[in-house]
Amino acid sequence: MLIKDNHVQAVGSVAEAVRRARRKVGPKVHVEVEIDRVADLESAIEAGADIVMLDNMRPAEMRKAVAIARGRVLLEASGGVTLANVRRVAETGVDFISVGWITHSAPTLDVALDFER
Numbered sequence: 328m329l330i331k332d333n334h335v336q337a338v339g340s341v342a343e344a345v346r347r348a349r350r351k352v353g354p355k356v357h358v359e360v361e362i363d364r365v366a367d368l369e370s371a372i373e374a375g376a377d378i379v380m381l382d383n384m385r386p387a388e389m390r391k392a393v394a395i396a397r398g399r400v401l402l403e404a405s406g407g408v409t410l411a412n413v414r415r416v417a418e419t420g421v422d423f424i425s426v427g428w429i430t431h432s433a434p435t436l437d438v439a440l441d442f443e444r
Contacts, residue, residue, distance in 0.1 A: 345360050348360075377401065379392070403423040
């Protein structure tokens, strides 16, 4: 289950969003929550998140998050990752890196399944 920023906003806090998700899906489903401030990391961990997505953070912030998490939760870097900076992101120690620019920059292909009689 992925908890995005709008879900957090709807319930008031990262911790509450994670607690509600965990109650709903139980212990066998991974719960991932998106945060954009390192200050929210500890509450996400304590509430039971399995993965925390570090959204649009600078490498220095990611390194701080890695130090705080100390392996208690998986960390995913997301937002603004390109070929030019992916090495710097990887060197922070995060567990995963999401690269949205691949799909954002891909050209579209118009495919139609028209039938003729």
